[in-house]
């Protein structure tokens with residue numbers, strides 16, 4: 689399973705709060721992560737273990753840093769979310785409602801499935817809110833029907 693399918697919403701929130709933290713290389717202290725999540729430090733700490741095990745963050749001297757895989761995972765998350773939003777918009781949901789609907793599925797979908805949806809939607813370049821959707825990464829699904837557009 690891909691990292692996104694293995695993390696919880698709260699772990700994703702923790703990862704995002706670390707990514708938003710102080711400039712590169714300095715690391716984010718536990719109490720800042722806890723504050724961003726609105727929980728006490730021990731609860732925040734419980735989210736960091738799984739992120740570290742998946743190689744999405746590294747921790748040293750009490751500070752957390754997002755790894756290259758972690759940033760790639762966040763980019764993929766945004767892509768999953770916006771492709772799902774586009775799908776729900778096409779299915780008839782108002783733009784405002786697509787965000788909530790996408791939250792129900794964005795962590796569960798595999799990259800391959802997202803790619804299939806993206807292809808079915810004609811590779812939208814923006815979500816219903818006008819935010820950019822990164823082009824499909826080349827992968828197994830891309831050539832599925834004889835080398836479709838990426």
Ligand SMILES: [Zn+2]
Nearest residue numbers: 806811824838
């Ligand atoms: Zn695409």
Ligand SMILES: [Zn+2]
Nearest residue numbers: 773815816817
């Ligand atoms: Zn959007």
